[in-house]
Amino acid sequence: MAPHMAEWDEKEIFPVETLRKAAQLGFGGIYVKPDVGGSGLSRLDTSIIFEALSTGCTSTTAYISIHNMCAWMIDTFGSEEQRHRFCPSLCSMEKLASYCLTEPGSGSDAASLLTSARRKGDAYVLNGSKAFISGGGDTDVYVVMCRTGGPGPKGISCLVLEKGTPGLSFGKKERKVGWNSQPTRAVIFEDCVVPVANRLGAEGQGFGIAMKGLNGGRINIASCSLGAAHASVLLAQEHLTVRKQFGEPLTSNQYLQFRLAEMATHLVAARLMVRNAAQALQEGREDAVALCSMAKLFATDECFAICNQALQMHGGYGYLKDYAVQQFLRDIRVHQILEGTNEVMRMIVARSLLQE
Numbered sequence: 001m002a003p004h005m006a007e008w009d010e011k012e013i014f015p016v017e018t019l020r021k022a023a024q025l026g027f028g029g030i031y032v033k034p035d036v037g038g039s040g041l042s043r044l045d046t047s048i049i050f051e052a053l054s055t056g057c058t059s060t061t062a063y064i065s066i067h068n069m070c071a072w073m074i075d076t077f078g079s080e081e082q083r084h085r086f087c088p089s090l091c092s093m094e095k096l097a098s099y100c101l102t103e104p105g106s107g108s109d110a111a112s113l114l115t116s117a118r119r120k121g122d123a124y125v126l127n128g129s130k131a132f133i134s135g136g137g138d139t140d141v142y143v144v145m146c147r148t149g150g151p152g153p154k155g156i157s158c159l160v161l162e163k164g165t166p167g168l169s170f171g172k173k174e175r176k177v178g179w180n181s182q183p184t185r186a187v188i189f190e191d192c193v194v195p196v197a198n199r200l201g202a203e204g205q206g207f208g209i210a211m212k213g214l215n216g217g218r219i220n221i222a223s224c225s226l227g228a229a230h231a232s233v234l235l236a237q238e239h240l241t242v243r244k245q246f247g248e249p250l251t252s253n254q255y256l257q258f259r260l261a262e263m264a265t266h267l268v269a270a271r272l273m274v275r276n277a278a279q280a281l282q283e284g285r286e287d288a289v290a291l292c293s294m295a296k297l298f299a300t301d302e303c304f305a306i307c308n309q310a311l312q313m314h315g316g317y318g319y320l321k322d323y324a325v326q327q328f329l330r331d332i333r334v335h336q337i338l339e340g341t342n343e344v345m346r347m348i349v350a351r352s353l354l355q356e
Contacts, residue, residue, distance in 0.1 A: 001056030008181035029091030037091035054227025065220035070097035136185035137170035153207035178330030218296035229303035232310035297345035
């Protein structure tokens with residue numbers, strides 16, 4: 001991915017063939033069970049993989065992480081029939097997936113979503129829209145949270161839609177600061193008929209499924225931030241070595257030495273937090289939700305600061321698109337917003353601390 005990162009960003013290319021090559025290495029269903037084509041690896045393995053891949057292209061890796069979350073949700077909450085119908089083609093990335101939770105009027109307040117699914121015989125009629133959907137319009141499978149019951153989280157169910165369903169359409173491709181190697185569009189449902197056989201779990205279980213997916217998604221996206229920060233530390237290290245000012249290389253400046261040491265220290269601290277949370281999630285520990293939220297909050301904030309400092313160390317060069325550090329900065333800025341904003345992460349952590 002690394003040799004193509006700048007081109008994919010500049011030309012806004014969704015590198016589907018590269019994604020399928022990644023799937024051949026087992027990256028299409030990293031923590032999906034092997035009987036449907038998954039790699040059957042742990043959350044910790046997954047975190048390490050996404051950190052490594054993200055040093056090559058953070059934006060593309062972030063999409064792979066979303067695809068993996070969708071495949072895992074079908075593998076975990078789907079029936080045997082659903083698992084065998086959807087997962088093999090997702091694990092091979094022959095088909096690509098999108099996660100549809102956020103709406104124009106409900107971002108952080110996901111439980112207030114309005115997209116409705118009205119039961120009609122052995123099908124649902126789906127109406128509404130989703131916003132900021134990664135892969136929207138270019139992907140094949142949509143995991144959609146919709147309202148089948150009353151207000152609040154208990155009225156939400158989860159349906160799997162396939163591209164080509166009559167009434168399924170897409171908004172314009174959004175123009176974004178970063179994450180340009182994956183398209184983002186609104187997903188619109190107008191009297192979409194979805195078979196009841198495409199519902200994951202029972203009616204009313206959708207919100208719980210969405211939140212369980214996001215716990216892993218938070219680890220995944222934090223891991224993508226780690227990769228960008230790791231790459232940025234290496235770029236800063238290289239620049240300090242080759243750049244001279246006042247007759248000496250920048251490496252001889254103690255202030256810059258100390259900043260580099262701090263960047264590396266914060267990166268290792270963030271990495272340990274993410275890996276600890278990944279282990280807790282894998283083991284199903286009681287504190288896993290809080291630890292995932294802490295890790296996402298800490299790692300995405302710290303890693304953005306590391307990339308920003310790396311850009312500063314490059315001086316004017318850091319602001320040029322010829323230098324990769326600016327792209328790592330642009331690509332991870334959104335990690336502080338998605339999979340639950342970092343303000344919501346603080347709410348989740350506080351709630352876990354204050355509950356009796």
